[in-house]
Amino acid sequence: MALADVQELWTSKLKPYIVAGFIAMLAGTDTNAKNLVLxxxxxxxxxxxxxxxxxxANSGVATLDATGKVPSSQLPSFVDDVIEAANFAALPAEGEGGKIYVTLDDNKTYRWGGTAYAEISASIALGETAGTAYEGSKGAANAAAIASHTGNSDIHVTTSDKAAWGAKYDKPSGGIPSTDMTAExxxxxxxxxxxxQQHQDISGKADKVASATNGNFAGLDANGNLTDSGAKASDFATAAQGGKADTAIQSVKVNGTALTPDANKAVDIEVPNRVTAQELAAFVV
Structure with missing residues (x-):
């Protein structure tokens, strides 16, 4: 047998066997073997x-993986990976222990409890009561509303204010509201x-008449009488004509007494021995 064959036999066969047996002997109860000194x-x-x-093994020592690290299975409460999912429905049907799962739509974290996912991050209670988180968008809306009222330091409106405003400014379809106004x-x-409502347009109308014009109002003097500008010559006598009429009437006498014009009295003139038109015609013939 060549030397190379002997070395191969020792390395691959004898040495592992002898070492394993020696270790088993040390693990046994042979005191002499345990007390061997190199x-x-x-x-x-x-x-x-x-x-x-x-x-x-329990109460033993941890092993190392191929990278020289202790496997996560031998570490208590150890997280070796974080898995992200678009939402809860996208999580694996069955999770793995020692892993953290994060849903990106609501940023919540879960762990696998063996049969179901258990949320790790405490959910924030939304609402407007004490001890809850106020919705951020509402704060932004309120800030925008305040900013829109430039120069107004106090724009808080109570429920009673709204009711009062509604009573005063809620105009019915039939006309003016009857509350909060005097009769006048x-x-x-x-x-x-x-x-x-009747679409009566009064814009552009004159507030007074400076003088009488055709198709407009008749001119009146300070006493309310018609002026010459508001009267037609054919309808009214002039002052000169009135004087002539007065003179003509005064020249007529009844029983030797001159007539005096009086608007309140009627004049009855009796002509004795008067001739009728028929008699005059017969006489002429």
């Missing part, structure tokens, strides 16, 4: 050799409201 004075029983039965104001506003 040539350098090291007590074999007190050396760093570890029995195979103690590796990865109600009457004035009612007239204006009626005019507006």
């Amino acid at each position: 040539a350098d004075g090291t007590n074999i029983a007190q050396s760093t050799f570890i029995a195979a039965t103690e590796k990865g 104001v109600q009457a004035s506003l009612a007239l204006a409201d009626t005019a507006i």
